[in-house]
Amino acid sequence: MNTDFLQHIKWNDDGLVAAIAQDATSGRVLMMAWMNAESLQISVETGDAVYWSRSRSKLWRKGESSGNVQKIRAMELDCDGDALLIQVEQLGGIACHTGRQSCFYRRLNAGDWQTTEAVLKDPATMYQKVDKS
Template structure:
């Protein structure tokens, strides 16, 4: 049995992928992977996801330079979520210029932005597609 046989792909052939900072455990982002993306991630040692909006593979950092160097890949008990332990290059994982995509926090039934923008996305993605 191949290691890929343990992955439970959804109806679209995708599996959820969580990127977590390997140093401090902070969840940086969630994205999707298909079979090709997961294989490419293992081969490159850098995160490669499936972009549903673009309908193609997306090497994290291809336009921003914010590459995710993969230190470990884990599969959850149900086989339907992959956890990537990563080194986040440039300290920014979110296309909004923040460290994490999870920067909005529920406070008194309203979403509050709790993290600063570290890098201006207009300068990071000037003339490029957002990640």
């Protein structure tokens, strides 16, 4: 696969680029995550969104434990080359680890953050620990 597209990205000092996932049908912003060159290349090759988890310092295949996979429909690079907009089909309708459709579910109103979106699925049921015994 030709990887010349990676050279056009302005990676931050940690080798990451901001990636905004947007529902390809509704246009709703679902989440923001980080990608490194490897996760971006895998995403392009497979058509499934793969991100870089800063907290775990490893690749994060969206939906690997929850089943809420993101199928990439289009990808755009901003004018500065330092942010990606990824239009996705969100399988399961849930992008947020809190069980909501979007990670952007709190709105500032009169100085307070108010929850504007209900939980669609209890996270405890999405992320059950697998017994490896």
